[in-house]
Amino acid sequence: MTHRPPQEQAATARAMGHVAYQHCETCGARAAFLRVLCPVCGSTDLTVHHSAGRGVVYSTTTLRTREGARDVSLIDLDEGVRVMGTVAGVPPEDVAIGLPVQGALDPEGGDEPRVIFTVERDG
Amino acid sequence: MADPLRAAVAIAGVGDAGIGEAPPGSRPLDLIGTATVAALADAGLTTRDVDGLFTASAYYGMPNLNVGEYLGIRPRFSDSTNLGGASFLSHVGHAAAAITAGLCEVALIVYGSTQRSDGGRLKSVAEAFPDEQLYAPRYPITQYALAAARHMHEFGTTREQLAEVAVAARAWARLNPDAFARDELSIDDVLGSRMLCDPLTVRDCCLVTDGAGAVVVTSTERARTLRRPPAVVLGFGEAHWHRNISQMADLTVTAATDSGARAFAMAGLGPADVDVLQLYDAFTINPILFLEDLGFCAKGEGGPFVAGGRIAPGGALPVNTNGGGLSYCHPGMYGIFTLIEATRQLRGEAGDRQVPDAQVALAHGNGAVLSAQSTVLLAADAAA
Numbered sequence: 001m002t003h004r005p006p007q008e009q010a011a012t013a014r015a016m017g018h019v020a021y022q023h024c025e026t027c028g029a030r031a032a033f034l035r036v037l038c039p040v041c042g043s044t045d046l047t048v049h050h051s052a053g054r055g056v057v058y059s060t061t062t063l064r065t066r067e068g069a070r071d072v073s074l075i076d077l078d079e080g081v082r083v084m085g086t087v088a089g090v091p092p093e094d095v096a097i098g099l100p101v102q103g104a105l106d107p108e109g110g111d112e113p114r115v116i117f118t119v120e121r122d123g
Numbered sequence: 124m125a126d127p128l129r130a131a132v133a134i135a136g137v138g139d140a141g142i143g144e145a146p147p148g149s150r151p152l153d154l155i156g157t158a159t160v161a162a163l164a165d166a167g168l169t170t171r172d173v174d175g176l177f178t179a180s181a182y183y184g185m186p187n188l189n190v191g192e193y194l195g196i197r198p199r200f201s202d203s204t205n206l207g208g209a210s211f212l213s214h215v216g217h218a219a220a221a222i223t224a225g226l227c228e229v230a231l232i233v234y235g236s237t238q239r240s241d242g243g244r245l246k247s248v249a250e251a252f253p254d255e256q257l258y259a260p261r262y263p264i265t266q267y268a269l270a271a272a273r274h275m276h277e278f279g280t281t282r283e284q285l286a287e288v289a290v291a292a293r294a295w296a297r298l299n300p301d302a303f304a305r306d307e308l309s310i311d312d313v314l315g316s317r318m319l320c321d322p323l324t325v326r327d328c329c330l331v332t333d334g335a336g337a338v339v340v341t342s343t344e345r346a347r348t349l350r351r352p353p354a355v356v357l358g359f360g361e362a363h364w365h366r367n368i369s370q371m372a373d374l375t376v377t378a379a380t381d382s383g384a385r386a387f388a389m390a391g392l393g394p395a396d397v398d399v400l401q402l403y404d405a406f407t408i409n410p411i412l413f414l415e416d417l418g419f420c421a422k423g424e425g426g427p428f429v430a431g432g433r434i435a436p437g438g439a440l441p442v443n444t445n446g447g448g449l450s451y452c453h454p455g456m457y458g459i460f461t462l463i464e465a466t467r468q469l470r471g472e473a474g475d476r477q478v479p480d481a482q483v484a485l486a487h488g489n490g491a492v493l494s495a496q497s498t499v500l501l502a503a504d505a506a507a
Contacts, residue, residue: 061268
């Protein structure tokens with residue numbers, strides 16, 4: 001495996017519209033917050049993978065600001081890791097816990113690429 | 124065998140300053156100084172007696188140095204453990220260990236902030252976590268809103284039940300002349316107030332005030348010789364599991380499950396032994412989570428548990444009798460005020476809000492985004 005700094009690897013994935021996660025080859029634990037060690041067993045035998053981006057909303061809130069209302073959610077990805085994200089394409093009040101979502105590159109992400117999520121219509 | 128730290132130390136003095144709005148031009152250090160003078164006078168001690176200094180701050184990067192210099196205290200034991208709002212409850216445990224080990228004799232735990240005078244912006248040392256910052260959560264309300272939403276989803280907790288927490292706090296505050304917010308508040312008022320971050324309205328959120336608090340801790344033996352009756356530290360526990368909300372395994376279960384169990388084990392007590400609770404209520408979901416995690420009700424039952432005025436004046440379980448962070452004061456970090464109010468209740472000096480015959484009090488602090496949890500069990504000397 002490569003030994004690039006964790007945040008660089010996360011940024012590389014984000015630029016492709018992907019969420020990176022680490023898999024511990026020693027204990028099998030996974031984390032989307034890339035580190036230099038496994039937070040469960042401490043092993044440094046880690047591999048970094050890109051999630052397919054499918055998941056469900058674990059929790060959600062509508063943040064109301066002067067600029068308007070927007071969604072902030074936590075998404076449980078199918079690979080078993082949780083990330084913060086935003087669900088786009090529906091009014092923020094309509095984002096509900098348990099909703100199936102798919103992540104992709106934010107087309108309006110500008111110079112700071114990020115993954116945003118849209119509702120999977122047929123689950 | 125009893126834990127050697129059980130009842131080893133006691134709170135011998137408490138003081139506060141600048142609660143609500145501080146005198147114009149005050150710095151946090153000025154409020155810290157005034158609260159310290161009050162707490163030491165309460166104990167019948169002076170700054171010359173203090174040899175252990177405990178503080179945490181969002182203003183000063185090396186707060187013990189600023190506070191020690193300002194107060195003229197040259198500690199031989201110094202601890203700036205910063206677990207956010209939970210810090211000061213942890214300081215009690217750390218002071219107990221230090222005093223018992225002979226590393227200091229009189230510990231001053233102190234905190235102060237001029238957050239309201241500064242313009243109401245939360246002064247925070249929170250650093251950006253790149254994985255979350257991309258989605259611009261508003262720290263910390265978004266994180267607590269996510270926890271509240273998940274609790275509602277899993278257990279059917281309602282917005283009315285959240286509002287009960289704010290209404291109970293306000294009813295207590297109306298009995299406390301020093302509380303900052305004392306207007307009448309109903310459940311409908313809470314539900315109808317401005318929504319900030321669903322499901323939390325502005326009335327589900329703590330105040331933004333100035334204020335400082337100070338607590339003097341010494342050996343129980345010495346505390347018995349001092350001016351005021353000691354509030355004996357029967358047990359304490361601390362725990363933290365995460366920094367960022369996306370790393371919290373279950374948003375409905377906090378590390379208070381560990382901190383509370385540790386405190387109760389040291390004290391040899393259980394929830395049924397507690398007469399009065401001070402639970403850090405940064406948001407209305409907090410006391411609900413902590414009542415569950417500390418064992419006062421089963422997981423998921425916190426909403427129904429607080430309903431019907433159970434934690435309000437006249438209810439079965441008095442919680443946040445000073446009005447809490449929701450209605451008494453919330454100067455950035457609130458934890459130290461849980462200790463001060465618990466002590467006042469155990470001494471029987473809480474005036475109109477006094478809980479009759481309060482013998483055992485639980486103070487609980489919360490830090491960052493449900494991240495750090497610290498629990499202290501205190502008792503009147505007769506019950507220790």
